[in-house]
Amino acid sequence: MLIAVCVKQIPDPASPGALDPTTRTLDRSGKLIMDDSDSYGVELGLRLAEAAGGGEVVLVSMAPRSETGGLRTALAMGAARAVLVSDPALSGSDALSTAKVLAAALRRVGADLVLAATESTDGYTGTVPAQVAELLGLPSVTFAKSIALEGPEVVVQRQTEAGYDEVRCPLPALVTVTAGVVDPRYPSFKGIMAAKSKPVDVLSLADLGLGPEVVGGAAAGQELVEVRDAEARAGGEVVVDDGSAYEQIVEFLERVKVI
Amino acid sequence: MAVDRILVLVERGPAGPVSASLELLSAARGLAARVDGAAWGADVSSLAGTVGAYGAATLFDLGDPGDALPGPQVAAALAGLATGPDAPDAILVPTTYDGRDIAARLSVRLDRPVLTNVVGLELVDGTLTTSHAIFGGAQVARARFTGAGPGIFVVRAKSFPAEEVGGDPAAVVTVGPADVGTTGAARVVSRHVEERSGPSLDEAAVVVSGGRGLGQPESYQLVEELARLLHGAPGASRAIVDAGWVPYAYQVGQTGKTVKPTVYLAVGISGATQHLVGMKGAKNIVAINKDQEAPIFSIADLGVVGDVHKIVPQLIEALKQRA
Numbered sequence: 001m002l003i004a005v006c007v008k009q010i011p012d013p014a015s016p017g018a019l020d021p022t023t024r025t026l027d028r029s030g031k032l033i034m035d036d037s038d039s040y041g042v043e044l045g046l047r048l049a050e051a052a053g054g055g056e057v058v059l060v061s062m063a064p065r066s067e068t069g070g071l072r073t074a075l076a077m078g079a080a081r082a083v084l085v086s087d088p089a090l091s092g093s094d095a096l097s098t099a100k101v102l103a104a105a106l107r108r109v110g111a112d113l114v115l116a117a118t119e120s121t122d123g124y125t126g127t128v129p130a131q132v133a134e135l136l137g138l139p140s141v142t143f144a145k146s147i148a149l150e151g152p153e154v155v156v157q158r159q160t161e162a163g164y165d166e167v168r169c170p171l172p173a174l175v176t177v178t179a180g181v182v183d184p185r186y187p188s189f190k191g192i193m194a195a196k197s198k199p200v201d202v203l204s205l206a207d208l209g210l211g212p213e214v215v216g217g218a219a220a221g222q223e224l225v226e227v228r229d230a231e232a233r234a235g236g237e238v239v240v241d242d243g244s245a246y247e248q249i250v251e252f253l254e255r256v257k258v259i
Numbered sequence: 260m261a262v263d264r265i266l267v268l269v270e271r272g273p274a275g276p277v278s279a280s281l282e283l284l285s286a287a288r289g290l291a292a293r294v295d296g297a298a299w300g301a302d303v304s305s306l307a308g309t310v311g312a313y314g315a316a317t318l319f320d321l322g323d324p325g326d327a328l329p330g331p332q333v334a335a336a337l338a339g340l341a342t343g344p345d346a347p348d349a350i351l352v353p354t355t356y357d358g359r360d361i362a363a364r365l366s367v368r369l370d371r372p373v374l375t376n377v378v379g380l381e382l383v384d385g386t387l388t389t390s391h392a393i394f395g396g397a398q399v400a401r402a403r404f405t406g407a408g409p410g411i412f413v414v415r416a417k418s419f420p421a422e423e424v425g426g427d428p429a430a431v432v433t434v435g436p437a438d439v440g441t442t443g444a445a446r447v448v449s450r451h452v453e454e455r456s457g458p459s460l461d462e463a464a465v466v467v468s469g470g471r472g473l474g475q476p477e478s479y480q481l482v483e484e485l486a487r488l489l490h491g492a493p494g495a496s497r498a499i500v501d502a503g504w505v506p507y508a509y510q511v512g513q514t515g516k517t518v519k520p521t522v523y524l525a526v527g528i529s530g531a532t533q534h535l536v537g538m539k540g541a542k543n544i545v546a547i548n549k550d551q552e553a554p555i556f557s558i559a560d561l562g563v564v565g566d567v568h569k570i571v572p573q574l575i576e577a578l579k580q581r582a
Contacts, residue, residue, distance in 0.1 A: 013533075017394055036501070037514075094372040099363075121533075124514055125375045127413070130330060130363030139445040141328065143356055143507070158328075159507050160356060161272075163453035167328065169445035179514075180501040221372045221408075225388060226401040233539055233558045238551070241565025246573035249524075249545060250581075252561045256543050258465050258489060258522050259581065 001055030001149070003045040004111035005079065006102055006129070008035040009063045009070030010122040017122065024224040025092050025217075026122060032063060034070030037117035039184035041177045042074045044147055045115050046185075052149055056080045060105050062090065062098060066202050075195035076187030082198070083109060087205040092217025095123070099131030100215050104208040106136060113154060114174040118143055133174040140174040141167050145181045261385050265291040266340065266347035266409075267315065268333075268362075269298040270355055275309050278461065279353035281421035283414055284313035287351060288424065290382055295347070296429060297321055297340065299333045304431045311429040313421070322435020326446040330360030335437035337361070338368035341409050349387055351380075354415045362413045374402055375413040378517075387412070395513070395532020396539050416461060417519045417540065453506075458492050460511070465491030466520045468511055468538070469499060472527020472548055472567055476504040481571045482526055488578040494518065496528045512537035527567045530555030547571070 009032035011017060018027045042057070049055030059074050059082035066086040075082060083105050090101065106114060114133075119126035133140035143159040154173055157164045169175075187195070205215065212218045239245055253259045265287040269280040276298070287294040296315040298306055303320040310318045321336035341350060352362040354376070366373045379390030383403075387410060391400045404410040460466060467489065469482035479499070486493040494516070495509040511518055512534040523541035528534060530546070530553055538544070539558060546559035547567050556562040563570060 019393075019400075095375075096366055096370075096372040099367070119514055121514070125373070126359050127363035127366065127373050127375060130360045131367050134331070134334070134364040134367035134442070137440075137442055139328075139442055140330065140360070141445050142330075142360055145506070157451075158356075158447075160450070161459075161508060162455075163451045163508075165447045165451070166449045167445055168448050170441065173445065178507045179497070180503045180507065183503070221406045222374060222402055222404050224400055224402050225383075226399075227393070228399055228401075230392065230396055230399045235557045235562070236560035238556050238559070238562035238564060240551070241563055241570055243569075245563040245565055246570050246577055248561065249547075249563065249570075249574055250577050252543070252545060253489070253522065256522055258491075259578070 001049055001052040002058065002109070002111045003049055003055060004058045004060050004106055004109050004114045005038070005041045005045045005074070006114065006116035007038045007042065007059045007061045007071060007074050008120045009033065009061060009067050010035045010120065013121050019227055023092060024227065028064055032067045032069050034073040035117065035121050037119070037121050037179050038074070040179055040182055041115040041117055042077050042079060043182050043184040044177055046078045048113070048147065048149055058083065058109050058111065060102055060109060062086070062101050064091065068200050071200060072195045073187065075198045076191040077185055078191060080198065082200045083203065084200055085203050085208065089205055089212040089216040089218065092220055093215060094220045094222055095125040095127050096131060097215040097219060099128045099135060101208065101210065102128065103132045103135035104210055105203065106132065112171045114138070116174065116176050118176045118178055129174060129176045138172055138174050139169050141169050142176040144175050144177050147175055262291045262348045262382060262387055264293045264295065264345070264347040265349045265351060266295050266297055268350065268352045268358060269296040269306060269310055270353055270358060271298060271300055271306065276306055277353060277355065278421055279355065279416040281313050282416065282419045283351040283353060284310065284315055285422045286380060286419035288314040290380060290387065291348065295319065297337060299324060299329055299435065307428040307431050311426045312423045314424045314426050315429045318429035318431050320431055320433040320435060322437065324436070324443065327443050328360070328445045328447065329357050330364050331439040331443040332435070332437050333361045334364035334368055335439050336435040337365050339437065340434060341369055347409050349410045349412060352411065352413045354413050359413060362411050366411055369408055371408045371411060373411045373413055374404070377412050377414040378418045380412065380414070392536045396536040397532065415517050417517050457487060457490060460492045460494055460516050460518055463492035464521045465489040465524065466494050466511070466518050467491055467524040467526060468494035468496060468528060469526045470496035470528030471498040472529065473499070478568065479504055481575070484575055485524070485571060488575060488582070491520070496534050525555050526571060528555055529553040530558070
């Protein structure tokens with residue numbers, strides 16, 4: 001059982017984001033970390049490989065400057081190796097470009113099951129996984145809250161507005177994982193040490209046979225025309241509770257006529 | 260480049276088209292001379308009356324995927340519509356579980372990118388130009404498509420009002436189903452409805468959301484009880500969804516739902532940018548948090564600095580006595 005997990009390396013969400021004023025793309029010049037949203041897919045991938053009685057988890061990522069900081073975190077959790085696509089021409093890629101790059105890398109991996117987060121924390125476009133599936137000609141199940149392997153099929157509980165659907169899908173397939181559905185393991189000291197020597201295969205666009213006319217900033221079919229400050233919403237009264245603040249809340253609710 | 264035709268993907272809920280699709284039909288009328296709808300599933304023609312009343316001339320029947328997840332098949336049928344002589348200039352898709360799958364697969368079939376998380380659409384020099392809330396709604400980014408081919412826009416719910424115009428039923432034209440082979444092999448074998456009483460997050464006049472300030476998962480019961488007493492819906496911050504306290508469907512924010520209730524009551528939510536973008540549009544905001552410096556207070560109409568475990572039970576008791 002070969003399981004590929006798509007991992008995005010993003011600027012630390014704890015520090016405020018910014019757009020590069022000239023290129024109007026997200027500033028990724030600082031250190032990149034693994035998107036927390038991806039830790040659930042890595043954890044589920046590891047558990048499925050263990051449950052299958054032997055299997056391997058391979059990470060697939062696209063990032064500038066051959067960045068591996070976030071990949072090392074997932075390798076320390078237990079993934080066996082990583083494939084990283086890094087190329088200066090990829091700056092300014094839209095989601096479709098990103099999907100084409102990941103699909104090309106995944107074709108080389110040839111996994112039975114591809115896992116990804118439902119959306120990234122920084123871009124949150126939420127379309128890359130299903131675009132990858134379409135490019136690879138794979139069925140996909142998005143918004144999984146649980147995943148099990150049963151013979152040649154994957155069985156997924158898929159989130160819905162009303163609850164969840166149980167979905168069965170033949171392998172190979174792509175499944176996206178909703179955050180919070182599993183407790184991601186913390187890398188052990190041994191895992192962190194082992195991660196340092198695990199293989200990370202760094203590929204350029206040329207290695208994948210993709211040209212800048214197909215992917216990257218030059219091929220982008222959309223453009224940002226303006227970024228401006230939103231209308232600020234003014235704050236109102238702030239009171240410190242002295243044991244009777246609940247009465248003020250009741251009065252407020254009466255005033256706006258919801259009670 | 261003028262915008263002549265807009266095609267709106269109409270998704271079906273338990274009671275007819277989902278409101279997000281009706282919002283898109285309404286918005287499209289102000290942007291293009293001709294608006295059409297497209298829907299999938301059994302008996303699409305039963306939607307023709309409603310879709311026509313919201314201004315669509317034609318309702319394309321994209322076929323019935325049956326138990327299969329609709330993404331691949333619906334995208335293939337839409338791609339056929341998008342490349343013909345009557346191709347639309349824009350395809351509007353509601354931000355739903357299936358809508359995103361369909362838009363993503365359509366994007367590959369047309370080799371066109373997608374603009375997602377759209378919260379505004381207007382014509383600028385004849386070109387559809389989008390608005391997106393970025394960095395927690397502190398800034399607005401505006402974008403447009405370049406190059407030839409229809410633009411695919413995935414629009415967040417509540418971005419536009421839904422307004423009927425009382426048109427005739429839309430003419431139903433069958434274009435599906437498309438055969439997509441094993442790509443469409445994911446199929447639903449059973450559906451599970453979690454019992455949730457009261458209104459949905461989308462429709463509730465009052466939303467009560469809980470965050471990490473609740474301390475432990477058990478305390479979320481306070482949020483549920485308060486929501487129940489206010490005939491509202493319970494919601495959640497990403498922090499407690501990621502921690503597994505409540506399901507994803509409860510999440511309000513950038514990666515969750517956008518809500519615009521009459522009152523939004525934030526309980527133990529600090530107000531990370533991720534959360535604010537999903538609830539800033541509420542008419543009134545009340546926040547309870549122990550940290551006086553919490554960003555939520557900068558946008559709250561009434562902010563209470565204090566212990567949620569004291570204040571919420573007092574509030575619940577007071578509301579019970581009124582009942």
